[in-house]
Structure formats: structure tokens, C-alpha cells
Amino acid sequence: MDEKPDWEFDRRDICMLKELAKEPQLSSRRLAERLAENHDIDVSHVTVSESVREMRERGVFRDAILVNEAYFNFSLLEFTFDPTHFAEHWHDAMTYIRDDERTLFYCLSNGTYQWKSIMLFTTREGESRWIHEFYKRHGEVVDGIRSSSLHNVIKFRTDPELFDHL
Numbered sequence: 493m494d495e496k497p498d499w500e501f502d503r504r505d506i507c508m509l510k511e512l513a514k515e516p517q518l519s520s521r522r523l524a525e526r527l528a529e530n531h532d533i534d535v536s537h538v539t540v541s542e543s544v545r546e547m548r549e550r551g552v553f554r555d556a557i558l559v560n561e562a563y564f565n566f567s568l569l570e571f572t573f574d575p576t577h578f579a580e581h582w583h584d585a586m587t588y589i590r591d592d593e594r595t596l597f598y599c600l601s602n603g604t605y606q607w608k609s610i611m612l613f614t615t616r617e618g619e620s621r622w623i624h625e626f627y628k629r630h631g632e633v634v635d636g637i638r639s640s641s642l643h644n645v646i647k648f649r650t651d652p653e654l655f656d657h658l
Contacts, residue, residue, distance in 0.1 A: 497551040501658045507531040508543060509553065510652035520544065558648065564612035566642035567619050571607040577632040585630035594622065
């Protein structure tokens with residue numbers, strides 16, 4: 493698991509992230525223009541490019557290509573465990589989910605310890621086949637899988653205002 497990046501945010505960094513959240517494909521030249529127009533920050537596009545590159549390299553933000561949600565069925569899968577074989581088999585099961593091409597987001601949750609993943613399937617039948625195959629390969633560690641269809645995805649983005657809290 494990646495550690496929190498060691499980064500001291502200044503006003504310019506926050507404004508750059510906000511503008512990129514609004515329009516991720518902005519060129520550094522256009523981003524420098526937006527900083528001047530919208531935030532009264534005068535900076536060269538070269539400096540903007542270097543700052544964005546350094547933030548990306550240091551893990552301040554991640555780039556991801558997110559497919560339009562109309563092409564796939566989004567499913568939330570929640571995995572609970574049989575502790576009998578957990579110590580021996582958890583790692584193989586975890587990497588199977590993490591490395592699967594259908595996995596968009598994967599995390600652990602506390603409370604009742606679970607793994608949760610948001611996965612993309614082209615059909616509900618494909619989702620059922622995936623769950624069946626997962627049980628065949630890793631059933632010794634799994635007590636159950638709860639599958640929830642996530643339909644009518646209403647919001648799928650980061651709001652620029654979120655960066656005001658950094």
C-alpha cells in the first residue's frame with residue numbers, strides 16, 4: 493500500500509489540481525492561462541508542466557482512464573472470509589481480485605473485516621461467471637460474496653472544490 497505523499501501544498505498547487513479536476517486534459521500552456529484568468533496566478537507553462545509532473549511522480553494524484561459508465565455494468569462485490577484457511581490463502585485471493593482487468597477500485601474495510609471491489613462487467617451473466625470462477629479458485633478462504641448492482645451511476649468524478657480541504 494502506498495504511503496501518503498510528502499507534499500506541502502501551496503495555493504498554486506491547489507488551483508492547478510482544481511483546474512485539472514474540471515478538465516483533466518488541459519495542456520500546461522492552457523492551464524497556465526487558466527491560473528492567470530481564474531486565480532490571478534502568473535506562472536509560465538514550463539513551471540506548470542514541471543509542477544504537474546512532480547506532483548504526479550510523487551503520488552499527489554493519480555491518472556486514470558475511466559470508461560463511460562454506459563458501456564459496463566458496475567458491481568460492488570463484498571468478500572467475507574472463512575478464517576480456517578485465511579492465513580494460507582488470503583494473498584492469492586487478494587491478488588486475483590486486485591489484478592483482474594474488471595477491477596476498477598479495490599479496498600479493505602473495517603468493522604466486519606471485508607474486501608470490497610467495484611468491478612465492471614459487460615453482462616450480468618459475465619458477473620455470475622466471474623463469481624463462480626472465483627469460488628472455484630479461492631473458495632477455501634471465502635465465507636461469502638455479496639454482489640450489488642450499481643446502476644444509474646449519477647456522479648463519477650472528483651469535484652474541484654474538494655481540493656480546498658488540503
